[in-house]
Amino acid sequence: MTATVQTAPGMAAPVSKSLWALGWQRLKRNKVGFISLWVVSVYLLIALGGWFNVVGGNWLNEIAVPYAPPSWVGASGADVMPADAYDASGVESSAPIVTLARQEDPIGKELTEAEKDAGRYKVEEVKKRESLPFGADLRGRDVLQKTLKGTSTSIFVGIFGAVLALLIGTTLGAVSGYFGGKIDDLLTWFYSVFTSVPDMLLLLSFAAVSGRGITTIIMVMALTSWTGTYRLVRAEYLKLKSREYVQAASAIGASHSRRMFVHILPNISHLLLVQFSLMTVALIKYEAILSFLGFGVGVRQVSLGSMLAEAPSELVQGYWWQMLAVTIAMSILVTAFSLLVDALRDALDPKVK
Amino acid sequence: MSAYIIRRILQMIPTLFGVMLLVFTLFTLVGGDPTYILAGKHLTAEVLANLRAQLGLDKTLPEQFMIFVRQVLTLDFGTSWSTQQPVSDIISTRIGPSLTLTGSMMIVDLLIAIPLAAAVAYFRGGLTDRIVTIACTVAMSISALVYIIAGQYFLAYRMEMFPVRGWGDSLLTNLLVYVPLPLLMGLMVSLGPDIRFYRSFFLEEMNHDYVRTARAKGLSEKTVMLKHVLRNAMIPVVTTVMMSLPFLMIGALVLESFFGIPGMGNEVVMAVNKSDFPVIKAVTIYIALATMLFNLLADLVYKLIDPRVQLK
Numbered sequence: 001m002t003a004t005v006q007t008a009p010g011m012a013a014p015v016s017k018s019l020w021a022l023g024w025q026r027l028k029r030n031k032v033g034f035i036s037l038w039v040v041s042v043y044l045l046i047a048l049g050g051w052f053n054v055v056g057g058n059w060l061n062e063i064a065v066p067y068a069p070p071s072w073v074g075a076s077g078a079d080v081m082p083a084d085a086y087d088a089s090g091v092e093s094s095a096p097i098v099t100l101a102r103q104e105d106p107i108g109k110e111l112t113e114a115e116k117d118a119g120r121y122k123v124e125e126v127k128k129r130e131s132l133p134f135g136a137d138l139r140g141r142d143v144l145q146k147t148l149k150g151t152s153t154s155i156f157v158g159i160f161g162a163v164l165a166l167l168i169g170t171t172l173g174a175v176s177g178y179f180g181g182k183i184d185d186l187l188t189w190f191y192s193v194f195t196s197v198p199d200m201l202l203l204l205s206f207a208a209v210s211g212r213g214i215t216t217i218i219m220v221m222a223l224t225s226w227t228g229t230y231r232l233v234r235a236e237y238l239k240l241k242s243r244e245y246v247q248a249a250s251a252i253g254a255s256h257s258r259r260m261f262v263h264i265l266p267n268i269s270h271l272l273l274v275q276f277s278l279m280t281v282a283l284i285k286y287e288a289i290l291s292f293l294g295f296g297v298g299v300r301q302v303s304l305g306s307m308l309a310e311a312p313s314e315l316v317q318g319y320w321w322q323m324l325a326v327t328i329a330m331s332i333l334v335t336a337f338s339l340l341v342d343a344l345r346d347a348l349d350p351k352v353k
Numbered sequence: 354m355s356a357y358i359i360r361r362i363l364q365m366i367p368t369l370f371g372v373m374l375l376v377f378t379l380f381t382l383v384g385g386d387p388t389y390i391l392a393g394k395h396l397t398a399e400v401l402a403n404l405r406a407q408l409g410l411d412k413t414l415p416e417q418f419m420i421f422v423r424q425v426l427t428l429d430f431g432t433s434w435s436t437q438q439p440v441s442d443i444i445s446t447r448i449g450p451s452l453t454l455t456g457s458m459m460i461v462d463l464l465i466a467i468p469l470a471a472a473v474a475y476f477r478g479g480l481t482d483r484i485v486t487i488a489c490t491v492a493m494s495i496s497a498l499v500y501i502i503a504g505q506y507f508l509a510y511r512m513e514m515f516p517v518r519g520w521g522d523s524l525l526t527n528l529l530v531y532v533p534l535p536l537l538m539g540l541m542v543s544l545g546p547d548i549r550f551y552r553s554f555f556l557e558e559m560n561h562d563y564v565r566t567a568r569a570k571g572l573s574e575k576t577v578m579l580k581h582v583l584r585n586a587m588i589p590v591v592t593t594v595m596m597s598l599p600f601l602m603i604g605a606l607v608l609e610s611f612f613g614i615p616g617m618g619n620e621v622v623m624a625v626n627k628s629d630f631p632v633i634k635a636v637t638i639y640i641a642l643a644t645m646l647f648n649l650l651a652d653l654v655y656k657l658i659d660p661r662v663q664l665k
Binding site: 189190192193194195196197198200201202204205206207208209210285288289292293294295304305308311312315316323326327330331332334335338339 | 367368371372374375376379380383384490491493494495496497498499502503505506510599600603606607610621622624625626628630633636637640641644645
């Protein structure tokens with residue numbers, strides 16, 4: 001990016017600044033945008049920590065009693081459904097247990113065999129906690145840890161999906177807009193095919209034929225959501241390819257790929273950043289819906305959507321904390337990200353001085 | 354005009370061909386061998402060979418593609434793998450409930466969103482504007498899933514204002530008893546973005562010179578707003594609504610599967626769960642066709658309501 005182009009005529013700046021430096025300055029002035037930048041950074045740190053198992057790495061540990069209430073709720077949460085009410089009624093109605101001697105028991109031999117080794121596999125009995133900072137789920141896992149890990153998974157799915165989609169969309173859009181002609185016709189046809197099927201239907205069709213898990217979701221999302229970027233990038237390349245600086249590059253013998261990706265691409269990078277943030281938010285929401293419908297992450301993984309999928313059955317029993325935790329985590333993330341997108345769009349708009 | 358329509362319809366052919374190619378690639382090449390799903394417990398070589406012959410899997414790929422093309426052209430997608438019902442029957446029975454829900458949702462949404470957006474745009478910068486904008490942002494930040502779960506729990510289960518889930522036989526019972534709760538939840542999700550979106554249309558129109566001219570020549574605010582601004586701002590609104598019509602057909606996926614409404618969305622989710630490929634294929638082709646047709650229709654309506662538009 002040539003710095004002089006971006007300098008405003010009315011601004012008597014001694015040193016002309018690049019679009020990015022100007023954008024950063026404008027972003028810092030925008031209070032809402034700057035705060036959301038910090039919030040998003042914190043979330044990204046959590047995501048990174050979750051990826052390397054520093055944050056929420058032991059969410060699978062069953063450290064508390066099932067549905068342990070949050071510690072700040074106190075007794076009121078516990079008396080929704082007393083833990084021992086079920087056992088008490090169970091004892092009264094239970095039928096007499098018939099015991100068999102080892103000799104008459106058909107599996108007696110195997111039982112003796114099994115008990116011999118039982119000592120070796122004894123599970124250390126850990127004292128389960130009665131309450132946790134944000135309660136526990138059905139298996140007594142810490143909701144706070146689970147939310148952190150789930151947020152991390154969701155953000156990673158969103159970011160990787162968006163990066164891949166951006167990569168596909170930018171490459172195809174650049175080739176299409178730069179070369180034009182037959183290639184453009186072919187790629188535009190490809191684009192119109194993908195846009196004539198609704199995203200969600202395409203996502204589900206992909207999910208139907210491929211297995212389940214995080215990698216699949218990321219691939220599926222990338223393959224279905226590159227179209228917006230394609231349209232944007234293609235239009236920009238159509239406009240920019242005949243500009244003087246591209247002609248100049250061509251005159252000094254720059255190759256097609258060099259002109260496309262070294263000369264033109266930096267000039268639309270601000271659009272790509274906005275597009276990337278927009279897509280990340282959208283994909284985080286999509287992931288939640290996919291996981292909720294059961295096409296998302298596997299059983300050994302957790303994401304915000306898979307946590308929400310547990311919420312309906314928990315709510316009926318009066319255990320609301322998991323849903324609250326997810327709602328808070330997700331709302332703050334989505335709000336901060338959306339506000340950041342708005343601020344970025346304003347800050348990086350070259351027309352605004 | 355008719356030349357334009359014919360050209361547009363001809364342009365749909367390569368796109369439809371592409372969609373068929375995409376669906377075929379997905380379900381035949383990526384999807385793997387469906388005979389194992391179909392054979393179930395009776396897994397013998399004979400059964401497998403028999404099933405392959407029935408599905409045409411023993412033929413070459415181009416031949417299989419031709420079978421699929423014939424299916425699309427005759428709109429006969431065979432029978433569902435899980436229920437053995439003809440796919441056309443499934444779709445014709447599922448589309449009604451979907452349209453009942455999504456259609457009424459769209460009408461109510463428009464009736465609320467357009468007046469609100471116009472009012473907010475009129476008082477832009479004021480307190481009403483700020484309150485509505487903030488409310489929209491807050492409403493948009495909460496996941497659709499949370500609305501559905503919380504709404505069903507509080508409004509239906511705890512307060513017993515609505516049935517928790519279900520669907521009836523007559524249109525009237527459905528509209529009065531079963532639709533309101535999903536409708537309300539759908540509105541919570543759609544109103545926020547819609548109001549903000551339509552507000553931008555109204556704002557853009559109100560900044561035009563003709564508004565100032567209309568005021569300058571002494572027209573009342575009512576005439577300026579209702580006769581000049583509203584009519585112009587409705588142009589993009591109508592286009593967006595037209596473009597969104599095909600999406601009504603697949604229904605509100607999450608709402609339908611959560612509230613047990615036997616619509617298209619529910620059917621798609623079940624079909625994906627059961628790997629019922631014929632149903633998914635058929636729905637994808639139908640929706641793609643509808644999308645292309647409605648895009649054309651949107652352009653024609655655009656021309657109809659805005660005479661300045663030149664179709665080329």
